[in-house]
Amino acid sequence: MGKKRYTFEDLVRVMEDLRKRCPWDRDQTHESLKKYLIEEAYEVIDAIDSKDDERLKEELGDLLLQPVFHAQIAKERGAFDIHEVVDLLVRKLIERHPHVFGDAKPEDVLRNWERKKMEKRESVLEGIPKHLPALMRSQKLQDKASQVGFDFTHIDQVFKKIEEEMEELKESIRKGDRENLQHEIGDILTAVVELARFLGVDAEEALQKANDRFVRRFQYMERRAKELGKKLENMTLEEMDYLWNEAKRVLEGYEG
Secondary structure, eight states, X not given: OOOSSOOHHHHHHHHHHHHHHOHHHHHOOHHXXXXXXXXXXXXXXXXXXXXXXXXXXXXXXXXXXHHHHHHHHHHHTTSOOHHHHHHXXXXXXXXXXXXXXXXXXXXXXXXXXXXXXXXXXSSXXXXXXXXXXXXXXXXXXXXXXXXXXXXXXXXXHHHHHHHHXXXXXXXXXXXXXXXXXXXXXXXXHHHHHHHHHHTTOOHHHHHHHHHXXXXXXXXXXXXXXXXXXXXXXXXOHHHHHHHXXXXXXXXXXXXX
């Protein structure tokens, strides 16, 4: 094609050609593409966290491909096309921002928006996608439930709930009730998400950052073991624990 700068319309035309001429693209369905939509969204988040604008630009393009791809498949089914998607989106943006495109007061917009959503739903929990990451979904479910007063009123209640769930798990372990272990662990995780929400902490982000710390510390351990002429698998738990604490001290300034 060789243009100096391609446009959104060029992207749509390329996608149409790929669906006609590329065996892999032609074989895709809405269902087969689900995993790629999720993966691309997380790669955008990684790019944001890396503060790398070039990478962010590339990952946003990869994410943009997904709705274009889905819309092309829908067009071939005679359902809708990408232009109808854009039209609906613009209409929703205008409707949802009457303080910008109309004469509504900004302070009234959110309150009216929440009321309209509730009028359309039989349950306050509707509209939260099942395929969200579990911690994120748990926090959103709890946020919604709290809107009708189903919530703790003091942090001590949350800690008490965590303690109760821990005791129930211990009881299942004592009884050898393995079938109930998943249930009890799920209840503990839910209670911990309650604690995060009560403290204004995003549980999903908190765990992701904890994962990142684990990776940094563990990889430090691997490097230090190599410097010492050893392999982690041949070290005692005490030796590895020493390296773990060293990693915390060196990488993050932890003491003790």
